[in-house]
Amino acid sequence: MNPFFGSVFWLLVTLGVLVTFHEFGHYWVARRCGVKVLRFSVGFGRAVWRRIGRDGTEYQVAMIPLGGYVKMLDAREGEVDPALREVEFTSKSVWKRIAIVVAGPGFNLVFAVAALWLMFMLGRPDAAPVVTATPGSMAAQAGIQAGDRLLRVDGEPVTTMSDAMDDVATALLGREPLPLVVRGRDGRQRDVVLPLQELPAGRSIDQYFDSLGLKLGPLPAIAGQVMPDQPAGRAGMRVGDVLVAVNGTPLADFEAFAKAVKEAAPKSPQLDITVRRDGQLLHLPVLARWESLEGSPKQWSVGVGAERAVRRYGPARALRAALQATWDSTRQTFTMIGKMVSGQASTRNLSGVIGIAQVANQSAQMGLPWFLNFLALVSLSLAILNLLPIPVLDGGHLLYYLIELVKGSPVSERTQMIGQYIGLVLLFTLMGLAFYNDIHRTLLS
Incomplete structure (x- = not known):
């Protein structure tokens, strides 16, 4: 498939799956809390498909596939028939409203764990963590040699190249000395420290990796x-x-x-x-x-492949690995957010729709386990993004309800309206910055 059309197709698949799951979380909990749902929409704008369910809810797929929403019966949006007052959103206790708001990100979190669980059971083929260093680079000067196998990164054992590079990427954001344990071609273990503190501040991850010069190395001559x-x-x-x-x-x-x-x-x-x-x-x-x-x-072949690292587990072990991977990714995401807010990490690391589409296509071409891993990471990112205390996002509504719990009464409509405008400005600023980064990376590639 053409890379452009492939990226568009897999982006639509990604958003279709994750948005539907997110909105279904709101829908499912709202119904359990006794709230009448008027519309369940995947996408925004004009409907391209629509049907009315037995429960009276309107289900639709809309033209703009960059999100979705669940429209509930809400007195803030107009008069409500007194007979329907008991199934109206604002009539419910603050705890039920909190549960409905949190359900969307919560379902994204559940999806991430489930996708990783399935990925670990299927087994994700990966390269062995054998590296080399670009001549003259920071890694070369630190002592990395061609054919070194990474055993530990910052004290944590690594078994695949992806795991190793994820840990290195997290360390690059902090720009602090990174200890490695490697095993050379001679079989001897060595301690190597990458002086990441010498990297200049305000660069993107790609630029840091270029300066570091740590790459997948010549794989050992072993029948893997x-x-x-x-x-x-x-x-x-x-x-x-x-x-x-x-x-x-x-x-x-x-x-x-x-x-x-x-x-x-x-x-x-x-x-x-x-x-x-x-x-x-x-x-x-x-x-x-x-x-x-x-x-x-066609080429000459003898049916031998290089050494590969495949993490494949039974159901119980896969679940533990999925939970650990979810926790590690969550910690890394909050670390990045914190460093971007404090100015320690560049906002160039943000990616938007174009970047997501490109990675979606690449991971899909690498096979189902890699695509599941990609879906899990995007789903987790959506959960975290939606829980940020920004009005118009789920986290903004959650903030209003937490304030209501403390003060004993709802936040005023004027305050909510001001918050909505501030939230929209912040959201569009983030989206614009991410889109700019995507375009900049595309033009440079």
Whole structure:
């Protein structure tokens, strides 16, 4: 699919799923609290599909898919039939109104945990945390060498490249020294400290990563994946075999193995691949094939893949991992918000609809587990954003109700009206800034 149309399609899928789930939270709790729901809308503006349910609620899908709403019977919006007074929103206790407001973000939080739970059960293929450093970069000067495997980042163990880079990204926002534990190609562990405090303030995460120079490194020459019905598997190769040589040509890393197969097979498909297993050298006669795998262009292949890191768990362990991942992402998000408010982190790190669309398309192309991970992160971000104490958002309404609990009476309509204007200005400012960042990144890429 064309990248542009793919981004638009997966953005619509993302917003359709998450907005529907968010609004269903408001709808479901409102009904349980005895409030009459007049309309449940996915999207804004003119309806493109509409039906009236048995409960009298109007369900619709509208033309502008950037949100949605639940319209309840509310005395603040006009006269209410006395016979319907008991099912009107403002007639309910403040605690019920709080429950209805919190339900939307709450359902987004539940969705995030559920998506991560399913992702961990399916298993998300990822690169092993093997890194290299750009020559002359901060990482290189700190002592990172090609082929180093990250074991710990800031004291936390890491098993995948994504986990490692997430922890590094969080540390970059704080610009404080970051301790790493790495294992080199020689098998020895080393302590390395990245002097992030030397990075200039006010830059975006992308700029910080460029200055840091820490990248995915040459993967070790290890058979991380061996397809049983392919040449290498039939010749007896096993997962974990160390790839030593192809036709006598020594191998430094997996990239060298792929290059050696590509160069040797056209001369003679019969290859002599030397592997090390349990300390012994084995010579495997492998007959390479000229074929297309998974729709890619034809090439010489022996059915061996690089080392991969897949986190796949049973239901109970997956749930624990999902809860931990949700907590970690929540903590990282609030850390970023706090640092942007204090000026320690740049507002260039904000992304808008364009950025979300691009990442949605990229994650969808990487497979269901990655797309579930993306949905979970966006859903969690929506929950946190909506709980910020900004009028017009759920958090703004929650703030009004908390004030009502303290003072014993509702906030005046004048105060709410002023708050609405302030909230709209803040919201449009954030949206405009995020949109500007998206356009700026697109033009620079």
